[in-house]
Amino acid sequence: MTIRHARSTDLDALDALEQQCFPPEEAATRASFAQRLAVFPEHFWLAEEDGQILACVNGCVSDSPLLQDEMFENADLHNEQGAWQMLFGVETHPAAQGKGYASALMRRMIADAKAQGRQGVVLTCKQELLDFYRRFGFENEGVSASQHGGAVWYDMRLRF
Template identity: 55%
Template sequence: MTIRTATMADLPRVTQLEAACFPAAEAATETSFRARLAHYPNHFWLLEEGEALVGFVNGMATNQPHLTDEMYACAALHSESGAWQMIFGVNTHPAYRRRGCAQRLLQRVIADAKAQGRKGLVLTCKEALIHYYAKFGFLDEGVSSSQHGGAVWHQMRLTF
């Protein structure tokens, strides 16, 4: 398996995998991914096995310390020199789950954020996944103000 950053040519596969991983109310649209790929393709990591897209992680860099719903909606808020790497989604194809794929991607994203001199990473997750992200050193900061998809989200932060 290999990890690389995305290009606009990956748009159809990324959109399809997102739809397989998240409920419709929470899944990013093709339009949203198009904007993200236009603004920060090197903050969009793909895990592939041969020609198959196994998983991906994406998110903008910003100086704002908290992940907001506005960030999901407006890719132009990305700041390449931002202090914090936000993570908008950790996606693994259902056929590849429980094989360490998300772990592999997250380790790469964490390493890249450190190498880029960021303060750390921020993501939101549902309560059931708090323990998973805690394995990487993320700390639960409590319920987020996010209304994304109508779900309850916890903000998690990994500070270097």
């Protein structure tokens, strides 16, 4: 497995992965991915094997202490000097799930965010993923105000 940052040429593969991993009402659009790749490709961590992207972690950086729904669609809210690494998505191709790809990407993203001097990492997740993120030291801050995709989300934070 190779871990690398995204390139603009990854757009098709990332869009396909997103559509496989999230329901339509929660999945990022191709246009949103194109904008993210143009603004913050170094905040995409990809797990690749034999030239195929098997998993992805991505998100902008912000001074906001909470992940806000508008961040998903507006890459211009990215602030490279921001205090918090936001995570928009953690996804693994269905055929590659359970093999440690997402965990490897999480460890790398956390190490990179620390090295960049961030205060920590912020994400929202569904209830069934709370334990996954707790394994990396994230704390549950309760039900999020997020309305993204009409789901119930929990605010999670990892402080450095």
